[in-house]
Amino acid sequence: xxxxTQPPSMxxxxxxxxxxxxxxxxxxxxxxxxWYRQIHSQGPQxxxxxxxxxxxxxxxxxxxxxxxxxxxxxxxxxxxRDTAVYYCIVRLFGYDKIIFGKGTRLHILP
Amino acid sequence: xxxxxxxxxxxxIEKGQTVTLRCDPISGHDNxxxxxxxxxxxxxxxxxxxxxxxxxxxxxxxNRFLAERTGGTYSTxxxxxxxxxxxxxxxxxxxxxVGNYGYTFGSGTRLTVx
Numbered sequence: 001x002x003x004x005t006q007p008p009s010m011x012x013x014x015x016x017x018x019x020x021x022x023x024x025x026x027x028x029x030x031x032x033x034x035w036y037r038q039i040h041s042q043g044p045q046x047x048x049x050x051x052x053x054x055x056x057x058x059x060x061x062x063x064x065x066x067x068x069x070x071x072x073x074x075x076x077x078x079x080x081r082d083t084a085v086y087y088c089i090v091r092l093f094g095y096d097k098i099i100f101g102k103g104t105r106l107h108i109l110p
Numbered sequence: 111x112x113x114x115x116x117x118x119x120x121x122x123i124e125k126g127q128t129v130t131l132r133c134d135p136i137s138g139h140d141n142x143x144x145x146x147x148x149x150x151x152x153x154x155x156x157x158x159x160x161x162x163x164x165x166x167x168x169x170x171x172x173n174r175f176l177a178e179r180t181g182g183t184y185s186t187x188x189x190x191x192x193x194x195x196x197x198x199x200x201x202x203x204x205x206x207x208v209g210n211y212g213y214t215f216g217s218g219t220r221l222t223v224x
């Protein structure tokens with residue numbers, strides 16, 4: 001079963017930052033937070049992952065709260081191509097298979 | 111590098127027939143995964159290969175599904191006989207290390223059983 005809770009949908013204006021929240025209150029100390037997305041008709045795409053420090057790559061930033069019970073994925077300048085379902089996943093690094101939940105359907109509005 | 115390749119991209123078969131899906135992982139990736147998304151449902155894990163060995167097949171729905179990975183390279187997923195509820199999109203993913211950054215997914219095979 002998925003160990004995370006995400007809002008079912010969100011809207012964001014094109015060009016603005018999209019902030020996608022995720023609750024993972026039962027996360028254990030050796031579990032990582034991963035984010036994937038699925039753009040319509042494509043396979044899921046890895047975005048970013050982290051343990052406790054904030055992380056940034058060319059696609060997004062991941063902000064994890066100090067207690068690690070929640071996190072936020074930030075797409076700094078959302079474009080129409082970022083319209084997708086975003087999945088927040090908690091996983092033991094190097095061990096667990098990825099388990100997808102329902103995710104958040106992000107709509108980027110022109 | 112070439113990505114994960116799946117074929118066919120679409121398949122329409124009649125109930126009771128057999129279908130074989132193929133996945134070519136990224137070269138050098140020992141880990142290969144199969145997932146499935148049935149319409150309206152979440153993406154579900156099916157199984158995980160490490161090289162040619164099945165590491166975890168806990169998600170395989172029943173014995174009508176048979177997955178193989180010849181020589182630790184490409185993998186096939188055979189459904190025999192196909193049922194209506196097998197319709198969905200089947201995704202394959204690969205990763206170099208179990209603990210590496212993430213899986214690379216293919217574009218999927220859309221299977222329709224009529």
